[in-house]
Amino acid sequence: MAAVELQALLRFLSQDAKVPLATALSKVKELQQANLATPEKLAKVKATEITTMFPDEKMAKVIIAAAKRLTKKRAAGDDSAPSPKKRKKESLVSDDAPTSPADLEASVALPTSTASEAELATMKIFSNRAPLFLAFTVTLLKHTMPEQPLTSRLSLAQAFISTSSRSRAVSLGIQTLERADLEAEERLAMGQPSVMVLGKEIKILRRWGYEWKESGGTGREGVEGSVLDGDQKVGAELLDTGDGNVDGGGQTAAEEQPALWALDLEALRKSNKSDITLANAKAGNNSSLPIYTPQSARAYLLKSFDTPSDGKTLKTSAGARAAVKEQNLGCLLQALDLLYDSWAMALSPVELDKRTWGWYVKVRPEVEQGVAGWGGKNEIRLADILALRRQP
Structure with a gap:
């Protein structure tokens, strides 16, 4: 063949x-x-x-x-x-759009864990590489963009993973992408500001009017105000730096940065306006531009971290498996928090960003090279993540 x-x-x-x-x-x-x-x-x-x-x-x-x-x-x-049946189904979910920042942030909360370090060190989870790197990226952004709410961090992290995966798929020949498509996306991105995430430029939308912090404070527990003011436009997103860029390493004062969405250029090129509007409404994005939704990032994380098989063939319910995966994700995020917290005082946000790829490579699951390894799964040892912590 x-x-x-x-x-x-x-x-x-x-x-x-x-x-x-x-x-x-x-x-x-x-x-x-x-x-x-x-x-x-x-x-x-x-x-x-x-x-x-x-x-x-x-x-x-x-x-x-x-x-x-x-x-x-x-x-x-x-x-x-999309088929008429699919359009009809999508139209039914538009009423699920969150009505306030509090609802939106609460709806994408990630699982937590209270396991001891000793318990974490014995854990193994089973997954492929992309969701693991997504978990790394979401945790990294807590330190490089601490002013951003969880919805923004999930959106930005998903943008990085999706665009990186697409580039990898194209290089392996699994996916095709015409030069005309890339040029079209470049034209659509013109005038949009960007942030740098792990060395990759991510085009963004600024979420004007999104007040998710406590009034007059910096806490993440309370939020107020409307979800969006619906005033996002292409070419009108430039920041005070004058070049359309936001420095993810902290060159722009955090208080000057509104919450952000990552712009989905591929969806903008492919989708018609009604498709974009429906997807955005569910995500709490009132603009006419498609974004990487925090819901999709969260759902990907929740379904991706299973427990390695012990060779038994006992069947479990879908609900029980989902609960195990959620618990595993909570433990993985706890281990990553311990890793980044250990280095936070010693490294700048820019340095944390640079270190992340190396840390990920040391703990990612072993899979076959090239096309044969695409989507392949294997064990991830949380002890390997904990071993990367800064020693006192």
Whole structure:
């Protein structure tokens, strides 16, 4: 199979059909031998005809359904337009938009842990690399941008992870991105201010009127005021520095910086105005520009940290598994807090930013190189994170 065809098949299986990449890679040869290496060919068979390759009947049905859906979209000349049913479903969630900063911040609170250091040191969690780096980034921003509320830190961290993952996927050939698309995003970003997160420029929106701190104080417990004043416009976001940039390392006084959203340039390029408005309303963003929502970042974190299998086959309920993952996330964030707190007095925000990649590399799960390791999972030892702390 040609490299282009292989990449196209892997993209279909992993992205459209949601098949784990490791499984997809192991089935490519069988699909080729059965002359079923394209969505168009898969769309013409029944799920029962591929159960020899995909014994999980549910997975087989999902693959065939995805193939039919993608084939139909391609025939209509549209690979991305949401269905009327999906639009109707999205319209039903717009009433869930938070009504105050207090509601919004409370809705994205992350789990905490009261485990002792000794207990943390014995823990192992099971995940892939991207959510781990997201947890690192969210924790880092508590120190490099302490003036920002949690909603902003989640948005900025998700922007960094999403854009970095996209670049990595493009370099591996898993995802394609035309030069025209990049140029379009660059044009859309013109005039927007930015912040630097881990050396990457993140375009932002300033959340005018968002008062989340206690009146006259710096605490995070109380908030007041409206969620947004709805006055965000492209080209009108320049800061006092005059160059449109906000220094994430603290060159601009914290009290001069409003809360921020990370601008989603890819969504702005792809989506129509109604899609953007619905997604923004749920996130508490009243502007007409799409953002990386804190809800999506939080949901990704909550679902990503499982407990390594002990070889037993006991089934647990979805609720029980979700509770375990939430507890694991709380412990991971506690370990990361201990790491960053230990260095906070010795390193500047800029230095913490520079150290983060090296710390992450030392503890990230071991996976195969290249395409084979994309999305791969393995153990993460919290003891390795604790070992990175500054010694007294």
